Amino acid sequence: MRDNKKRREIDEEEFFGFAKKYLAEAFPNPQRIDCPPDSELTRLAEHPTEADPFISQHLTSCSPCFNRYMEILARRRAG
């Protein structure tokens, strides 16, 4: 009876706030295993539809790359 089940609305701000904090800390990856070069991250930020899907997959399991990508996005947005 899925149609009858009323789902609770997601608080988007809370969800993305949590996600950012979680991804920034949960995957330390000190050996930087499988990390792509900076240029690939920049390419993803500038042309997201053309980038390798592996990159965005990697960003969700590597906190250093995630934090670097957040910096790149922030700089791109500001500039």
Place this chain on the structure above:
Amino acid sequence: MAAEGSRSLVRLNAVDRRGRNIEPAVLAAAEEIFPKALEHGLKLLGDPAVVTTALEEVAAMVSRIRTKDSPVNAMPVRDVRAYLFQGFLRQINRIKRKQPKLVRFGEVSRTPNPPWAHASQQFENKVLLDECLARCHPFAREMALRRMQGFSWEEIGRDYGLSAHAAEAWFSYALKQARERLNI
């Protein structure tokens, strides 16, 4: 409180609800302080029957102490009314503490979520995020990263060659599918 020596119009039982006798002198003192006790007790407990019963119980306890051969009697109670009233205050405070606290719905909705609710919400967010990032389309995943960095749907849509509405709908659909898979 009624003046010293005057009698209240109220008559209390000479026996409390547990069947303990109340000494005539203590009963008279209890009847004298009754108006004051009732006024105070109603503010705290709201039920005159409960207040009256409490006063009778205290009067019975005081009577028992006075008649018993105990060290307390070595120092006789000089002012029975004051002694009784102090005992009554302790008794109604005890009753008040034992009462279950009723909270109106409006008060509940105004209070912030308790810590356990916050933890539960965080857990749900984590499960949903893992599911969404692991199984959704790479575009939706990358859109989520941009939202985390504060991009608006207009900005995201521009980078993907979509309208703001289409970009938002794309991501919302991926999130909805993840929620359906998790049944949350």
